[in-house]
Amino acid sequence: MDKAQKLIHICEVCGKEEILTSEEAFLAGWDYPPRMGAFGVVSPRTCPDCSIMDTLWAALILKKKKVEDLSDRQEQTLKRILGEPGSILPDGEHTL
Secondary structure, three states: OOOOOOEEEEOOOOOOEEEEOHHHHHHHOOEOOOOOOOOOOOOOOEOOOOOHHHOHHHHHHHOOOOHHHOOHHHHHHHHHHHOOOHHHOOOOOOOO
């Protein structure tokens, strides 16, 4: 992935969205691949204002929630993460 590529950064906790490069997101405090974690792997996707404790990762790993017990929002987050980076392209090509 090109470092200058802008991607839609979506906070899975509060829903905030920003279109940023990976470097811009990292410097702004986002927890987002590829600087934090890896695309397609469940890890927190949060803005600088939200806690990772309310993420899909925390639900699955810390709270031991089963995939079949996820909320609709958590299921959407899982689908988006598994489809990255294509699912977060800002040019309208992404599908959730």
